[in-house]
Amino acid sequence: MYSIYWISNFLLIFLIFIFSTSALDKAINFKKSIVTFSNFGIKKNYAQIALVFLLGVEFYIAISLKLMGVTLINLLFITIFFSTVSVVIFINIKNGKKNISCGCGGILENDNLSYSIIIRNIIFILISLCLYDKELDISNAHLIIIFIVIASIGFINLSIKNLRNFKKNMINVIEKLQ
Secondary structure, eight states: OHHHHHHHHHHHHHHHHHHHHHHHHHHHTHHHHHHHHHHTTOOHHHHHHHHHHHHHHHHHHHHHHHHHOSOHHHHHHHHHHHHHHHHHHHHHHHTTOOSSOOOOOGGGOOSSOOHHHHHHHHHHHHHHHHHOOSOOOHHHHHHHHHHHHHHHHHHHHHHHHHHHHHHHHHHHHHHHHO
16 A cells, blocks of 8 residues: 555656646747647647647646646546647648657657657556546546547557558558569
């Protein structure tokens, strides 16, 4: 029980660190972040609004996690946040926009979009679910758990299909080279 306490505290501090460094990096590099958001196909005016909203959400989550831990509201915010970001990344990957920054900021920043970012986001959702320390009311919790499981299975399935397509493409390239 003692080690679970330390592990859960470490994971909570890790999530707080992730959200706060991500938000701080975007705030410090505001103009660069607008360009990154614009690369996702968002018009510049909307990119500014989206960025301010995103900063507010990230700062709220970081502060709220510090003050209250993982509450049901925080769990919902984290799930919606990472799910939305994952959908935007997925759409851009499918549209061939892989060579742009993910816009994550902080230690999560990545210069290329990939399915590993989506998987990482699902892991953050699962960590948050594990840290949710209240007794789950089954009438509410099952919806969250079902959503997370379906999203995880869906993204894993998409990753497997993407690997198969990659293999086919590589075989085609090799055949063309011969």
